[in-house]
Amino acid sequence: MKLLKNVITKRIEVFNQLELNHKYIKSIWHFYSIYNICLVLTGIYDPLLNEKNRLYKKLLESSYKKLDMKKLGEMYKYLKNDMKIISKAMEEIELKEESEGIFGDYDIPDMVAISIHD
């Protein structure tokens, strides 16, 4: 779970960075990549996924000349709702990490164990 949390947080970071640099096409792609991982983690089925894919493709094609702002707005409507699933997945990861306790996080690279009896 530690690695998956790392993956999601890094991708969110990149998503924010792309968004700040007005790279909307790439930022939406990043967002839906995180979203797909979160869907697997939470076990939720999204019936609108194909529709979102279609909308994204149209947006990608429109970006060739001038970005279709209307379609971008539609995409962002979906994006706002889907953010809930990401936060839910993060909550689940944190709960699992808590249940794993100290052993889950106890990973120090190159750690050497020393016996007190030696």
Next chain:
Amino acid sequence: MINLNQVFTQLALRKIALFCSSTNGNDLYFLKEFIDIMINVVGEERLINMLKEDSSEINKNLGENWIKVKLDLKKFDKIVEKTKASYDLLEDKTMDKKDLKYKDFSEKARKIPLIKQDIYTLFVFLINNTSISQKSIPPEMFKLLDFPRSRAIGELDKRRVGDPIPERFKDIGENNGRRM
């Protein structure tokens, strides 16, 4: 849980880091590479058994329909190979819409998201069932994304010796940087 060798752990972490920090098209390529490595390390037979014995229905389905999943992975590989370069060309507006490449890309790109869900399921399953799940990715493994418009404010002047002095530096150059 399967314990991974240190070498394979590092290799897998690097692939995941590249997947995290790459943009559209290329990230799927690294995701596919990670899955390929993990299938080979874990072993196909073992992976199928693990999928079949899992409590989740989706994972069980993947295990039972492994032949289909494998074919999908091959298909996915071909599509990603062909489309990964086109996304950047499309965004940089260097690909001609009348070009054959564009038509090919348009057809192939449509197929990617439909297969994608299985790939992500496999990705999460492979991470959760190996020792890699407790590792964290070192920050130096992430690829740095560069944005042409957002450069550092105090950027260095990259002139070589003998290059003409630009207009804005001319008054400084004549007085050797000293203000008169």
